[in-house]
Amino acid sequence: MSATATLGNAGAMAGSAAGDYALEVRGLSKSFGGLEVIGDLSFAAPRGKATALIGPNGAGKTTVFNLVSGVYTPTAGTVLVNGRDITGVPSRRRIHAGVARSFQNIRLMQHLTVIENLLIGQHVRAQGLGALFSPFRLMPKHRWWKEAQQALDECGLGAYAQQTVGALAYGIRKRIDLVRATLASPSLLLLDEPAAGLNPTETQDLLAHLRLLASRGTSLLVVEHDMPFVGEICEHVVVLNFGRKIAEGTLDEVRQVPQVREAYLGSEEE
Amino acid sequence: MIWQQLINGLMLGGIYVLIAVSFTLAIGILNFLNFSLPGLFMLGGVLTWALLGAGWHWSLAMLAALLAAAAVSLLVEQLSYKPMRNADPELPLVSSLGFLVLMENLVIVKWGSDQQSFPALIPDFNLRFGGLIIGTAQLISFLIAVGVVLWLSWFLKTTNTGRRLRAIAENRDTAEILGINLARLVPCVFVFSAVFTALGGILFALNYLQVSPFMGENIGFKGVAAMIVGGMGSIWGAIVGGLLIGLVEVLSIYFFGADVVNILVYGFLLLVLIVRPAGLLGRPISREKL
């Protein structure tokens, strides 16, 4: 049904050897009260690479993220992460399966400081009652502080560590949201419009950050409207429209597909 | 005799219906759990009593009490609801609790904390049907309560203002975009709910011939139970819930004695909250906000 430009698709449908794909979605559907928002969606994101999920407004991209991260339960279909079926895994356990995400509308804890937000992001790696009840916030030299500070320093945000999130500029918060997601050391990172609202310098910083993550083996699934940005890092592109896949391939390949041109008709396509 | 108890339960329920409707208006339309309402219930009864004591004619005393309740309610709107409707959800609730405490203690300061006896305004004339006895005061109160609530239901359904209010209940932002003047309509809701609940207080005093600064706490709070049991935001729910709580109360007195009333009434509320939080006639929880 989908006008497919390539390769990737056939592999995904055939069912792959565990581990070829960071994320694989098979026959995924989601309806809200009879209204189908995602319909029979299948695609795969190769491991260690960046895949883009694009489509016009309301196509269902964020909904796909919500299905993969477990915020919504799918009406039908399966979700596999690194070959493991996580469809029935509760949202809270998915981060243990290696899935982390950022949010389209930044969802940091407003009243907390930047570094406190990052401490929450570390949770997966601080398990057990000992970790839960250690009064480490009285110990400024504790490794959890150091780790969080280091992650901030790495992306040049170190200076903001002690500031309250609510008081920071949009672009900074956006980046911090991303840093928090990476602190769980996910194998698959879902980024919902990471470049939206960033100025050109910030966008360059973001690109550098994402390349760093990819070089460390993190697989990325990126929702983004900024096509040059997508072209920069994503080798693989999946196009959604009205909850269905209309194309898949490299950015140049999907651009050629008539349905894609039609879907974007004069809007985003440069 | 059980039938007599059922009648008494329904009559008491009529008063709960009034309070429950007030709560339901505030929560259904404004998403505001207005805990000042039990205070306004008390104010209705106590002010009427005080003005009667000062020699006022009963009609003027009641009217003045209703007006005073409406005025306080507008103050609640200005100080508790309006500034905080977009803030942390517990703030307006807590602020309205502040009004409850304020009213209760001001009344105590002025008239003391004792229960006062309310003069019998309606001649003690009982109607008999077979073996059943219905007091005139009971019957009049019940008819007024049910009449007023049915009028409200009609008002919300058919008048322009009613339709606008329901639009706000549906979605306040959309209503605003559609050009509905919230600044004019929201005070209406506060006046309506204040008048209903204060009327409940007056009818309670008429029937039971007593008022006290704590009647809001003891009786008014049961209106919250009635609203939840019936279903938040639903007028018919408030009617069903109010009558049901009245029945539960009277029957539990009949079967187990007056002491266990609170256990059963609030036990019933807790059960409903756990098993069916949306209440008997309410919509499922979705738009809820503290």
Add this chain to the structure above:
Amino acid sequence: MSGYQTGVLVFLAFNVIAAYSVYLPMAAGQLNLGIAGFMAIGAYTSAYLSNELGWSMLASVPAGALASCLLATVVAVPVLRTHGIYLALATFALGQIIAAVFLNLEVVGAAAGYPVSEYVSPMVVVACAAGVVLLMVFLSRTRYGLYLTAIKNDATVTDLMGVNVRGMQISAFAIGAMVAGFGGALYGHHYSFIEAQHFNVLLSVFTVLYVLLGGTQTVLGPLVGAVFFTLLPEALRASDQWRYVIFAALIILMMLLRPQGLLTASLLRSLGGRKQGVQQ
């Protein structure tokens, strides 16, 4: 210290304990309007154990706290399934039920009240309150405290970070109830008399009010609120009724002018300089 001053200090200590029993679940976004009920559980359980079974206070007071904690755990499982307004109302109903049960329970004196045979001295009460404050400060310096704040801010995101949101909420509710039970148990043993009427809705409501007055963003907010609530009317030498009138008016004004409470995180940060965290 004069008897009057001791009296005020003890009153303050009880208010502080109560404040933290409300604060802990509130830090996780849960409004507990039935805290007086949990105080009653602690008070009556410990009094019964001291009176009838001859337990030492060292055992009966903790047992009272534990009883309250256990009851909270049992009811938290169904009650915390509801949230927001429904949770506030469920706890409200629960408080009413508990008070009504004790009002009718003959073994503990029912409406006539229940004398308690053992006596806790003022200094012990104050020390216990200080202990509660220290425990709360300790908790606030752990991940546990951090996660409670996170849940209040955004439960969905906290869940996605892998935190067991429900478990955290149940435990906060239960520990809060334990603190309330502890306070209730001390209360009975200090004043040597308890009556069910004392543990009414208004006690719960007042506690919630002064916790919010102090502010819930930081762990010291409830302490500030309790101090304010206790000392301001004393300073004004007001009668009991005027005390409540003034306090209620103050609450309404505060919520209007400074809804985040007297003590906020940013205020504390600017007061305390930048000591926390890693020095750069």
